[in-house]
Amino acid sequence: MPRILLIDDDAQLGEPLAAYxxxxxxxxxxxxxxxxxxxxLREGGFDAVILDVMLPEQDGFAVCRAIRAEGDVPVLMLTARGEVMDRVVGLELGADDYLPKPFEPRELVARITTVLRRRRAVPADARLRFDGLVIDPVTRSVERQGEAVELTGTEFELLLVLAREPGRVFGRDDILNQLRGHEAELYTRAVDIVVSRLRRKLEPLAAIKTLRNAGYALALRPQAHG
Structure with missing residues (x-):
């Protein structure tokens, strides 16, 4: 059974949510x-984190930064309704998803289930090889010019979407649907943030091409699988 850690200072939230x-x-x-x-989290054994932005001691952004510095466990952030900037900052720090408060427990379960399903999926295909880049869908690892690159879950999934059809232009809505399902709230700015972060991590490779008003494509030449 997947284990989820809720970091939220509302002590009355945990018990009914756990039962649900x-x-x-x-x-x-x-x-x-x-x-x-x-x-x-350092003790291990958790498959995902639900993290509130408003916390004592330090805010959720600082906590997300600390989590990302130590591992790649999926993080879903709870933000104040309408606070788009909170969502932008959370995604820039490496959060995998967000949900505004107040939320419906059913939607929270759906979002967490989607994150877990992405993480558990183990494709059967071989490693994807490009000039200067190797992507392993099984171990979820990436090598850039022979060196390991640490990606968040969302960054890896985005790279995988582009790499499976190199040269194809994916619009922002296409990418959102691939990453989060067709019923997800469309938030196209999130795609730009993740692409920008991924592009920086893959430098000096010019891996991702932007086509104005169209979307993004993987610009690397494929090599033979092996």
Missing amino acids: FARFGLELHQATRPSEGLAR
Whole structure:
């Protein structure tokens, strides 16, 4: 059963949410303080994190930064409704998704399930090889000119979408649908943020081409699979 860590200082939220999650085969645990949450994450055994932005000790952005510095566990951030800047900052820090408060528990479960399904999916195809870049869908690893590149879950999924059809131009909505499902709230600025972050991590390779008013494509030449 997947184990989810909720980092939220609302102590009354955890128990009813855990009971709801259990109906979908998910085990939810709560930490009400960032220090407690980070300590529990370091102990291991969690498959995803639900992280509130408004926290005591330090805000959720600082906590997300700390989580990303230590690993790639998927992070879903809870933001204030209408606070688009919170979502932008969270995505820039490496969050995999966001959900505005107040939220419907059913939607939260759906978002977490989507994140977990992306992470568990183990494609059967061989490694994808390009000039200067190797992508392994099984181990979810990336090598740039022989050196390992650390990507967040969303960054890796985006790269995989582009790499499976090199040269094809993917519009922002195409990418969002591939990453988060057709019923996801479209938020095209999020795609630009993730592409920008991914492009920086793949430098000095000119890996991702931008076509004005059209979208993005992988600009590297494929090599023979092996």
